[in-house]
Amino acid sequence: xxxxxxxxxxxxxxxxxxxxxxxxxxxxxxxxxxxxxxxxxxxxxxxxxxxxxxxxxxxxxxxxxxxxxxxxxxxxxxxxxxxxxxxxxxxxxxxxxxxxxxxxxxxxxxxxxxxxxxxxxxxxxxxxxxxxxxxxxxxxxxxxxxxxxxxxxxxxxxxxxxxxxxxxxxxxxxxxxxxxxxxxxxxxxxxxxxxxxxxxxxxxxxxxxxxxxxxxxxxxxxxxxxxxxxxxxxxxxxxxxxxxxxxxxxxxxxxxxxxxxxxxxxxxxxxxxxxxxxxxxxxxxxxxxxxxxxxxxxxxxxxxxxxxxxxxxxxxxxxxxxxxxxxxxxxxxxxxxxxxxxxxxxxxxxxxxxxxxxxxxxxxxxxxxxxxxxxxxxxxxxxxxxxxxxxxxxxxxxxxxxxxxxxxxxxxxxxxxxxxxxxxxxxxxxxxxxxxxxxxxxxxxxxxxxxxxxxxxxxxxxxxxxxxxxxxxxxxxx
Amino acid sequence: xxxxxxxxxxxxxxxxxxxxxxxxxxxxxxxxxxxxxxxxxxxxxxxxxxxxxxxxxxxxxxxxxxxxxxxxxxxxxxxxxxxxxxxxxxxxxxxxxxxxxxxxxxxxxxxxxxxxxxxxxxxxxxxxxxxxxxxxxxxxxxxxxxxxxxxxxxxxxxxxxxxxxxxxxxxxxxxxxxxxxxxxxxxxxxxxxxxxxxxxxxxxxxxxxxxxxxxxxxxxxxxxxxxxxxxxxxxxxxxxxxxxxxxxxxxxxxxxxxxxxxxxxxxxxxxxxxxxxxxxxxxxxxxxxxxxxxxxxxxxxxxxxxxxxxxxxxxxxxxxxxxxxxxxxxxxxxxxxxxxxxxxxxxxxxxxxxxxxxxxxxxxxxxxxxxxxxxxxxxxxxxxxx
Numbered sequence: 001x002x003x004x005x006x007x008x009x010x011x012x013x014x015x016x017x018x019x020x021x022x023x024x025x026x027x028x029x030x031x032x033x034x035x036x037x038x039x040x041x042x043x044x045x046x047x048x049x050x051x052x053x054x055x056x057x058x059x060x061x062x063x064x065x066x067x068x069x070x071x072x073x074x075x076x077x078x079x080x081x082x083x084x085x086x087x088x089x090x091x092x093x094x095x096x097x098x099x100x101x102x103x104x105x106x107x108x109x110x111x112x113x114x115x116x117x118x119x120x121x122x123x124x125x126x127x128x129x130x131x132x133x134x135x136x137x138x139x140x141x142x143x144x145x146x147x148x149x150x151x152x153x154x155x156x157x158x159x160x161x162x163x164x165x166x167x168x169x170x171x172x173x174x175x176x177x178x179x180x181x182x183x184x185x186x187x188x189x190x191x192x193x194x195x196x197x198x199x200x201x202x203x204x205x206x207x208x209x210x211x212x213x214x215x216x217x218x219x220x221x222x223x224x225x226x227x228x229x230x231x232x233x234x235x236x237x238x239x240x241x242x243x244x245x246x247x248x249x250x251x252x253x254x255x256x257x258x259x260x261x262x263x264x265x266x267x268x269x270x271x272x273x274x275x276x277x278x279x280x281x282x283x284x285x286x287x288x289x290x291x292x293x294x295x296x297x298x299x300x301x302x303x304x305x306x307x308x309x310x311x312x313x314x315x316x317x318x319x320x321x322x323x324x325x326x327x328x329x330x331x332x333x334x335x336x337x338x339x340x341x342x343x344x345x346x347x348x349x350x351x352x353x354x355x356x357x358x359x360x361x362x363x364x365x366x367x368x369x370x371x372x373x374x375x376x377x378x379x380x381x382x383x384x385x386x387x388x389x390x391x392x393x394x395x396x397x398x399x400x401x402x403x404x405x406x407x408x409x410x411x412x413x414x415x416x417x418x419x420x421x422x423x424x425x426x427x428x429x430x431x432x433x434x435x436x437x438x439x440x441x442x443x444x445x446x447x448x449x450x451x452x453x454x455x456x457x458x459x460x461x462x463x464x465x466x467x468x469x470x471x472x473x474x475x476x477x478x
Numbered sequence: 479x480x481x482x483x484x485x486x487x488x489x490x491x492x493x494x495x496x497x498x499x500x501x502x503x504x505x506x507x508x509x510x511x512x513x514x515x516x517x518x519x520x521x522x523x524x525x526x527x528x529x530x531x532x533x534x535x536x537x538x539x540x541x542x543x544x545x546x547x548x549x550x551x552x553x554x555x556x557x558x559x560x561x562x563x564x565x566x567x568x569x570x571x572x573x574x575x576x577x578x579x580x581x582x583x584x585x586x587x588x589x590x591x592x593x594x595x596x597x598x599x600x601x602x603x604x605x606x607x608x609x610x611x612x613x614x615x616x617x618x619x620x621x622x623x624x625x626x627x628x629x630x631x632x633x634x635x636x637x638x639x640x641x642x643x644x645x646x647x648x649x650x651x652x653x654x655x656x657x658x659x660x661x662x663x664x665x666x667x668x669x670x671x672x673x674x675x676x677x678x679x680x681x682x683x684x685x686x687x688x689x690x691x692x693x694x695x696x697x698x699x700x701x702x703x704x705x706x707x708x709x710x711x712x713x714x715x716x717x718x719x720x721x722x723x724x725x726x727x728x729x730x731x732x733x734x735x736x737x738x739x740x741x742x743x744x745x746x747x748x749x750x751x752x753x754x755x756x757x758x759x760x761x762x763x764x765x766x767x768x769x770x771x772x773x774x775x776x777x778x779x780x781x782x783x784x785x786x787x788x789x790x791x792x793x794x795x796x797x798x799x800x801x802x803x804x805x806x807x808x809x810x811x812x813x814x815x816x817x818x819x820x821x822x823x824x825x826x827x828x829x830x831x832x833x834x835x836x837x838x839x840x841x842x843x844x845x846x847x848x849x850x851x852x853x854x855x856x857x858x859x860x861x862x863x864x
Contacts, residue, residue: 013524016520020524193519197518227636334806399813444515456534460537461577
């Protein structure tokens with residue numbers, strides 16, 4: 001079920017009403033939310049529910065087994081370490097099968113063909129279940145946290161099922177940790193004080209970003225140029241690259257805005273997932289603002305276990321680079337994602353080296369100019385990496401980048417409106433948070449009739465400005 | 479949020495506090511003074527959401543009906559129709575329609591294809607009707623007298639067409655025009671009317687060859703001539719779709735029989751795509767083209783499938799190197815796939831028109847293997863096809 005649809009609106013009305021009516025009844029409420037989440041997920045394909053149920057069952061059982069194998073003081077034992085490893089392998093095995101099997105087989109077959117050995121590759125054309133990367137990562141974090149002794153007792157299977165399948169974060173995040181979610185199951189929110197203004201604003205903003213901004217940029221320039229870069233000239237290609245940076249932000253952050261807003265209406269607070277990433281002055285800063293819940297997951301469950309920055313500088317650089325490569329591969333089985341990760345990893349390492357070398361040195365330039373140069377560099381590096389993220393193959397990415405230096409080519413799709421949307425979207429990230437917050441507080445004082453008119457008008461406007469039909473969210477595929 | 483010990487859902491009387499005071503409609507019109515900034519009681523939120531959705535539903539009824547018609551949602555379509563008819567009667571749809579007018583969207587169509595065909599038949603002389611019984615004979619293009627070639631269709635044609643435009647241009651004997659419109663086809667003339675576009679825009683430019691591809695967006699419900707919603711790929715849907723295909727093909731006949739249309743069937747679609755009925759549509763195109771010599775059906779299917787005629791994302795070209803033919807969505811062509819199809823179509827054109835004056839020998843890295851050929855007969859359906 002897609003968020004900006006009539007189906008979801010009806011679904012949510014039922015869930016909202018049922019949830020607040022059943023909230024005082026802890027067990028009934030949990031069953032209701034679990035059933036709602038299963039309906040939401042099964043709306044695409046009921047067959048996927050088996051996988052979700054399996055993931056819930058296996059991870060809950062392994063979490064329990066890990067907990068029981070800890071010492072009474074919560075210290076790790078050999079058994080707990082092994083059980084955690086098994087959990088990680090099982091989860092990554094499921095993810096690997098659905099996400100990487102075909103890629104792995106076709107890559108080997110291509111290599112063999114290139115040395116003259118003809119093989120009939122057993123490509124299974126596996127359909128990737130929606131949101132699998134998100135719920136698998138949440139499940140892994142749960143078992144590892146127990147293994148680290150961070151939980152005094154494991155969740156009941158019902159609580160764990162509600163946590164893993166909760167519809168608002170199920171298909172495209174944010175990647176919520178059990179330690180953030182589970183305590184909210186036991187705390188009864190006050191129905192008199194639901195944070196409606198913030199939720200409405202988040203949902204409307206998310207819909208506008210997804211349905212209007214993301215769709216417009218995709219249709220106007222991104223899809224045509226990335227589909228056939230050879231036909232376009234430097235201006236169109238440059239704007240398509242910038243437009244894609246905005247498109248993916250609008251698409252993904254739009255989804256999480258809606259998810260956070262929807263959860264908030266049910267009295268559940270999710271962690272923030274985006275914080276104006278395109279204002280970052282360094283790539284490290286960018287990663288503290290972009291897909292924040294994935295960044296911290298990679299930090300806590302990959303970077304730190306690899307040694308983090310506890311070893312030598314060389315080891316720290318290696319760890320940074322590796323984490324970004326693996327982060328790239330998490331997005332999908334394609335060399336383009338590896339290159340995307342490598343660009344980020346290399347730049348993060350370079351950034352550290354330069355910072356250490358230049359510590360205490362002054363350039364003698366006005367601070368504002370230095371900041372502007374830093375911003376420009378980081379933004380363009382991020383955009384460069386997005387080219388590989390979006391392209392079908394590494395060759396196509398290079399072909400597109402090559403067109404930046406072409407002497408001719410079409411400028412179809414380039415318009416003042418397009419440039420305005422790109423510039424305005426980047427500029428909007430520099431608006432201080434206090435302004436939308438003030439608007440939310442003000443909106444909450446409006447007469448309900450006025451709020452109804454504003455919300456209805458907003459919905460109609462979004463629908464009118466958007467294309468016919470809603471394209472799936474980009475991050476569903478991950 | 480409150481502490482876990484206290485149940486905020488209940489007041490002193492034990493009744494949930496959200497429902498303690500009876501609802502008063504007048505309270506909807508006074509400003510709110512929430513005790514906590516930015517909050518509202520859950521009960522009032524339900525009222526706000528329900529009423530906002532109802533108002534939006536009424537204002538947006540026409541748009542909802544268009545989408546519902548496309549999906550053909552049974553009882554939901556019935557509701558959408560009823561709401562749209564009410565809003566139409568009360569002119570509530572004025573707000574949304576004004577926005578659409580201002581944006582130039584959903585203008586619908588006033589063109590009658592049947593009427594166009596009648597006019598065409600009247601204008602056609604007996605001699606030209608006789609000539610139309612055979613494949614048009616077009617003069618051989620040369621660099622001095624290049625041939626106008628037009629390529630158009632939906633978003634699949636976007637990639638294929640840009641390759642085709644580049645490659646035909648490079649032959650030196652064609653003057654190509656690319657004309658694609660995303661999300662279009664023959665199923666939704668209210669969204670984009672291809673027959674109208676052909677008549678108004680394409681024919682006046684007088685191209686000698688048209689290369690056309692539809693289908694990927696047509697696997698959706700249609701509204702028949704009587705206003706009934708036809709469920710996609712049902713028997714009535716097939717009949718209506720066939721009628722539209724036939725009418726469009728008839729429209730493509732030039733009065734002097736000096737125009738050939740290469741009608742490309744859709745390729746097989748990969749797993750996870752929402753497209754449906756590509757095989758059945760291919761059959762309709764092929765079978766309708768059989769009785770119209772000015773339409774040459776080109777069977778793309780074998781060029782983008784494995785030896786079992788099943789979807790294949792990666793295939794070897796004539797040089798034996800395996801490359802990705804499709805984009806990540808498993809629907810659209812990659813540049814490599816677009817190049818492959820372009821050379822295959824040019825090869826097909828070469829069988830109808832003398833292209834010897836142009837550079838029409840494809841590089842082995844771009845063209846399909848010589849062993850690949852079109853099917854001589856298209857089956858009505860293919861089990862397992864997307």
